[in-house]
Amino acid sequence: MxxxxxxxxxxxxxxxxxxxxxxxxxxxxxxxxxxxxxxxxxxxxxxxxxxxxxxxxxxxxxxxxxxxxxxxxxxxxxxxxxxxxxxxxxxxxxxxxxxxxxxxxxxxxxxxxxxxxxxxxxxxxxxxxxxxxxxxxxxxxxxxxxxxxxxxxxxxxxxxxxxxxxxxxxxxxxxxxxxxxxxxxxxxxxNKYQRHQTYYGWFQVGVFFILTFLHLAFFILYPTQRANLYFSFTTFFLGTAFLCIPLTFDYFENLSDYFVAEFVQTIAFPIAYLFLIRAIYEIYHQPTGILFWMIVVFGFLVVISLFTPYSLGSIWAELGTELLMTTEVIRVTSLALRRHQPGARLIMIGMAISLVMFLAFYVDILLKNYGFEPIVEKGIGGIITYQIAVLCVPVSISLYLAISFSKTNRELIEKLRENNALSKKTLAQEQEKQQLLAAQNETLERQVKERTAQLEQSLEELKATQNQLIQKEKMASLGELTAGIAHEIQNPLNFVNNFSEISIELLEELNEIKEDKKASDQKGQAQDDTLEMELLSDIEQNLQKINHHGKRASSIVKGMLEHSRTGSGERQSTDINALADEYLRLSYHGLRAKDKSFNADFKTDFDENLPTINVVPQDLGRVLLNLINNAFYAVQQKKLSDIDAADSATGAYKPMVSVSTRKKAKWIEIRVKDNGTGIPETVKEKIFQPFFTTKPTGEGTGLGLSLAYDIITKGHGGTLNVQSTDGEGTTFIIQLPYDKK
Missing domain, CATH: 2.60.120.260 (Galactose-binding domain-like)
Structure with missing residues (x-):
């Protein structure tokens, strides 16, 4: 309109x-x-x-x-x-x-x-x-x-x-x-001719890609038949080349897209035919000689010629490679035909038809280009000629490979039948053996039941004895604990008892003085007042000593109970060296208990002049345990990694974790160092984020370093930093403030 x-x-x-x-x-x-x-x-x-x-x-x-x-x-x-x-x-x-x-x-x-x-x-x-x-x-x-x-x-x-x-x-x-x-x-x-080219192009793409998946499946089932692999590559690149035809006619609007598609198509043809030759060599067990590499060089020169301005590279890529490589396939197939190798006749027929059709197609192109009438009617006739020329070779080879695959299957089925027959015979023999074994098993089961009953009785007796030993051990431990507590508390209790008795005697004496004062007529009153003051002073001193030794007993009990507490969250004056040494050894032995193959060296370098500081020991211990566990994990991973596999075999790499402490101007510094895998720069920024972990699924929650960072920075007003070189090692640095007073 x-x-x-x-x-x-x-x-x-x-x-x-x-x-x-x-x-x-x-x-x-x-x-x-x-x-x-x-x-x-x-x-x-x-x-x-x-x-x-x-x-x-x-x-x-x-x-x-x-x-x-x-x-x-x-x-x-x-x-x-x-x-x-x-x-x-x-x-x-x-x-x-x-x-x-x-x-x-x-x-x-x-x-x-x-x-x-x-x-x-x-x-x-x-x-x-x-x-x-x-x-x-x-x-x-x-x-x-x-x-x-x-x-x-x-x-x-x-x-x-x-x-x-x-x-x-x-x-x-x-x-x-x-x-x-x-x-x-x-x-x-x-546009009828173009539409027909598009339809036949999609048809060829479908055929080639179906053959690709089919022969790739053959190769996966039988990897020894490498001809299927090479042929799947052949059909894949042929399918890619012919995919450019419908894309050019139906989808590419711009000229630049069209030339890119033509370029891809031109390169795909020689690659496809090179894999075709390689498949033929594999079928006939032909080694790749100098002629094959000359063809490879020719294909490479064809591709290079495409980059020259207005070259004839595309026509040589199609005409030259198709004719030259088809001729090479026919040569190899002819040699196989002389040797009466299977499949040679079928492939030779396909090759001959393909070569004749290619010659007819390209002769028509030359005649048309120079103004002569083509041999085959143009349009659909030319397309059909080209279709036959292209499909004959892959179809003939595919038929041979399919027949070979079918023959292999038949041989396998025959062998499977033989195996089934042998299996039946073996099964009958096994049934006879099973009957004999069944009789022997009944005898053995009866004997085993008798022995099992005896063992169960012995086991019950052993458990009872073990429980008694455990109870005795508990009572012994309780006795030792009771004896220790009694020994520690006995001295201050003796003081309390002695001073309380003396105080009672002094109070009785004071009462006697008061009675004497009432009986006397105020005679010697000044002297009695002085004596009364002395007695009251002695009583006051005795009560102070009773209070002192009572507090001492209380502190002893409190100290004995200190180790049984789960932590109250209160700050305590703590020896950092002792705490770090305790958790270093706890981490090492814990990992050794979980993995017997785990092994690593560790060392400490503690500052002897380090003062005690007020921290929550349970929280700081949790931080140290997490950092030391991570350090041992890193050295173990480096030891097992492929990168250092050779070094580990020769013993050049020695896993090492060290913990050191230093007293600085305003803080105490704790360093946990390893020579493990290190941390990449891209990961270093995220390690303190919650739920971030580099460990495999199930081995880490990603909360350890996040909680450690919060405990140090928010709970203790300190800092937690990391220094790391990828592949060399990592050092975590804890800095805690302390009061110089």
Whole structure:
């Protein structure tokens, strides 16, 4: 509908052809249309006035726009230019609905009778913004029709995309701009050949990829048959090459994408045929000689030639590699046929048919390129010829490999039957043995039950004795503990008892003095008051000593109970050296208990002048235990790793964990150092984050270092830092403040 409105609008616009303009006369219109390749005027550069139908282009150069894009004068240098021509339709042609079919390797803006009819690609004065379209994409533009005025002026603004990988495909050229006038009713038949190529391309892709998975499965089942592996590579690269055909016709809009697809296709062919030769060598047990490597060098040179400007690399990649490598396969197969090797006849038939079809296909291309009639009818006939040529070789080899696979299966089934027969015979013998063994087992079971009853009785007696020993050991330990507590508390209790008795005697004496005072008549009162004061002073001293030794007994009991507490969270004056040494040994022996193969050296370097500081010993011990465990884990992992496997075997690597303490100006420093795997820089930033761990699943929660960091920084006002070199080792540094007083 849009094209009809545009055509009507063009018809309503008056247009007078200047006498100086060249004319393209269209007297008749065959079903395939008329290619407009003559009487076009060309001018490099850009001027919007050149779209004007009245513009005088008599000074412009006459060119053929269907010639190769690189031969258009100054187009590749200036990147932009204009074509102009005037169509003169004969009365017979003017009465028909006509369409302009356009294919091009540039970007264009098409003006008909001065009006913009279509933009194909992106035309821009900025070379970086130009986007040429796929040369196989055909665009359709309706032409105005009028019997009274049969002239149509066409102006085309074209732009050359410099970034595209221009190269010749086969013997064909990359025409700059190709316009074909065709009757509208036949316009839909133009792309029929391309559609058939697309259908057959998808068909080949499906066949090759099915063969790829099939023979890859054969190889996985029987890895000794490496021919299946090489042949799966062959069909994979052939499938990749033919996948570019439907992608080119149906999906790639830009010219650069089209050339990339052609480049991939051209490289995939020699790679596929190299793997094909290698598969044939494997089938016939043929060694790879100098001829094979010469073919490899030829394929490499073909790929290199693709990077030369407008080389014939693509045609040699397809024609050269297909003919040369097919010939090599036929040569090897001929030798196998002489030796009467299995499968040689089948593969030879496929190779011969493939070679004949390839020759017919490429001879037709050469004849067509030089203006002769092809042997095989063009279009579908050429496609079928090429399909047969490509499929014969893989299908013949696939049939042979499938037959070989089937033969192997039959042999395996036969051997399986023999094994089953032997198994049945062995089973009968085993049944006889089982009957004898059953009788012996009954006897043994009866004897075992008798012995088991005796052992159970002995075990019960042993358990009872063991329980008694354990109870005695507990009572002995309790007795020792009681004796120790009694010994420690006895002295202060003796003091308490002695001073309390003396205090009682002093109080009795004081009471007697008071009684005497009442009986006397105030005689000697001053002397009695002095004595009374002395007695009260002695009683006060005795009570102070009773209090002192009572507190001493209390502290002894408190000290005895200290080791049984689970921790109250209160700060205590703690000997850091003793705490670090205790948890270092606890960690080492704990890991040794879990893994008997674990072994590592450890050492301490404690500052003897280190003062005691107020910390929560249980929390700080938890931190030290976590850091030391991590250090032992790191040295063990390095010992077991592939990187240091050779060193471990020779004994060059010695796992070492060290704990040291130092007194600094304002803090106490504790270092836990190892020579293990170290920590990468990318991981070092995350190690104190909750739930982050580098250990395998199930071996770490990712909370150890996070909790340790919180205990040191938030619980004790200190710092926890790490120094590490990947592959060499790690040092964790704890700094705790202390009061100099």
């Amino acid at each position: 849009k094209n009809r409105l545009f055509t009507l609008l063009l018809f309503l616009i008056p247009f007078t052809r200047p006498a100086a303009q060249s004319i393209i006369s269209v007297d008749s219109l065959p079903s395939q249309g008329v290619v407009l390749d003559k009487n076009w005027k060309w001018q490099a550069g850009d001027n919007p006035q050149w779209a004007d139908p009245e513009f005088d282009d008599s000074e412009w150069k006459e060119v053929n726009p269907t010639q190769d894009v690189n031969t258009i004068p100054q187009l590749t240098q200036k990147s932009i230019g204009w074509f102009r021509a005037t169509l003169e339709l004969s009365p017979v042609v003017a009465q028909k609905l006509t369409t302009l079919l356009i294919s091009q390797s540039v970007a264009s803006e098409i003006y008909i009778n001065g009006l913009l009819a279509r933009k194909i690609g992106t035309v821009s004065t900025n070379p970086d913004d130009i986007r040429a379209v796929n040369i196989f994409k055909t665009n359709v533009i309706g032409l105005p029709y009028s019997v009274s005025y049969p002239f149509v002026q066409i102006s085309i603004r074209v732009a050359y995309e410099r970034s595209s990988f221009y190269n010749r495909v086969g013997f064909s050229k990359n025409h700059c701009f190709k316009a074909t006038v065709i009757e509208t009713s036949y316009a839909g038949d133009v």
